[in-house]
Amino acid sequence: MAHSGVVIIGAGVGGLTLALLLRQRGITAEVLEQSTELKEVGAAIALGANGVRVLRHLGLGGTLAALSTEPSCLIHRDGRDGRAVATTPDARWYHGTFGAPFGGLHRVALQQLLAGALGPDHVHLGSRVTGLDEDGTVRCASGAEYRAGVVVGADGVHSVVRDWVVQGAGRDQPVYSGTSGFRGLVPAELVPHLPDPGALQFWMGPGAHLLHYPISGGRIINFLAVIDGPARWTAPGWMEQAPPGAHLRPFAGWHPAVTEMLSAVPQSPRWGLFARRPLNRWHRGHVVLLGDAAHAMLPHHGQGANQSIEDAAVLADELAGSTDIAAALRRYQGRRRVRTRQVQLASWAASAALHLPDGPGTRERDAWLAGAAHRLAWIHGYDVLGGGGMSEVEASRVAGGGGMAEVDVRPVTGGGGISEHDSAVRGGGGMAEVDVRPVTGGGGISEHDRAVRGGGGMAEQDSAVRGGGGIQAAERAGLSAPLSAVPLGAGLASIR
Ligand SMILES: Cc1cc2nc3c(=O)[nH]c(=O)nc-3n(C[C@H](O)[C@H](O)[C@H](O)COP(=O)(O)OP(=O)(O)OC[C@H]3O[C@@H](n4cnc5c(N)ncnc54)[C@H](O)[C@@H]3O)c2cc1C
Secondary structure, eight states: OOSSOEEEEOOSHHHHHHHHHHHHTTOOEEEEOSSSSOOOSSSEEEEOHHHHHHHHHTTOHHHHHHHOBOOSOEEEEETTTOOEEEEOOOHHHHHHHHSSOOEEEEHHHHHHHHHHHHOGGGEETTOOEEEEOTTSEEEETTSOEEEOSEEEEOOOTTOHHHHHHHTOTTOSOOEEEEEEEEEEEEEGGGOTTOSSTTSEEEEEETTEEEEEEEEGGGTEEEEEEEEEOOSSOOSSSSEEOOOTTTTTGGGTTSOHHHHHHHHSSOOOOEEEEEEOOOOSOOEETTEEEOTHHHHOOOGGGSOHHHHHHHHHHHHHHHHHTOSOHHHHHHHHHHHHHHHHHHHHHHHHHHHHHHTOOSSHHHHHHHHHHTTHHHHTHHHHTOOGGGTSSOOHHHHHHHHTTTOOEEEEEEEOSOOTTOOHHHHHHHTOSOOEEEEEEEOSOSSSOOHHHHHHHTOTTOHHHHHHHHHSOHHHHHHHHHHHOHHHHTTTTTTOOSOO
16 A cells, blocks of 8 residues: 555544555554443344454354344334234344344444454554644644545544545534434333344334334343424533423323333433535545444434444545555445445435334335335345345345346536536536346346336435435434335434
């Protein structure tokens, strides 16, 4: 490699995974982390086959499996009467179909697994980055300076590197979804009314949903309760102390398992759920974005960390194989931009689909969910190490249930000097047009294909992808056209 080294800003899942993948290829990276100890915020995290595949490639599969709990299946329920709306095949099916397991684990355990594998020598804790220069100089609040051939901004949803890359002068801020979440870890025995405690489940209802999955061998249940509101997020950070009972009121009259779970532990702070607008340009000079810094998304597909891991695999691949850094970064961006944008949009749309009021929209959503296991193949079956897409074997297994799509991207505008942020805000060009060709059988075009093509009520969401407006347009689609939200989104959420 022609550059003098790599500095990674942020020791989250994305930054640490990248450092490990680079080391595997003989490239040493220095990781700068603002925290003085590695202690991921948040309760638990779920990794899908698309992320687990990469950690296995790093030789971490055994330890990861020991730390993780595989849910028995995915169940969507009506939140009020508890009726199972849709149930996927079991964990063995998931593993066999997508080539790796799905698992939930403590966030801190995942971060320590990655940091432990890397070792302390190249992780610089207490190093808050405050400035960057074109020549690859990185300045920390402590006064320390680093010089690198490549600087990677893996510094999360509130990224300072992103602001530098898009030259946003603070205008390119995270977008508040109008929803907020409460999280908790509950001993399973405190939820006696919970059916199928080993499953990952969504309890859906008007204006709210509850997601939970088992960790620690099923002894603990991790939940995320999401509610509509507050309409505006006014707290200075992304967490605030909500009034007592704020997490319970939207679930009044719901199934006893729901209220039992929410009441079993003290109310957590309220998390505002934020995303980032899709970016066309992920790098400036030799400074490049990765993970949430590039494409923070809502958590309803459980994909933020998984997408960061996929990014890391592609960036390591491009950097290791190239002496032309600028070209490597362009190829990285080209390989990641549409995929992450699709998952971002799908996650945004899922938010609305999970909270639909009773009516025809919910009936259509529920019918769609019956095929969710197959329709999620485009997320979970993605083999980033194999260059994207599913392996032929995996694809043929899934094909019978809805077909797979091959995604092709045709840029419809040139670079033209306009910053990505500007283009998103103006709703103008600079966005990519997505075209989809079904590559396997399975009885015609899949929902996902239709979603991306713009058929079947997806016009608004499609235009969000094609014509600019990014997440703002997706928001309109998700909120105003219930069914348009379903094909890419509905409760597809985290898992199978
Ligand atoms: C409620 C909720 C549930 C979720 N559940 C899931 C899930 O089940 N599965 C999943 O895949 N994803 C999930 N996500 C998303 C996931 O948490 C993120 O997408 C993922 O952590 C992003 O990884 P990252 O490495 O890009 O950023 P982060 O994990 O945010 O790491 C960024 C790091 O950069 C450091 N940093 C920031 N600024 C600076 C600076 N100036 N200098 C130095 N260091 C800095 C931070 O301290 C941090 O350690 C969830 C998110 C939420 C909100």
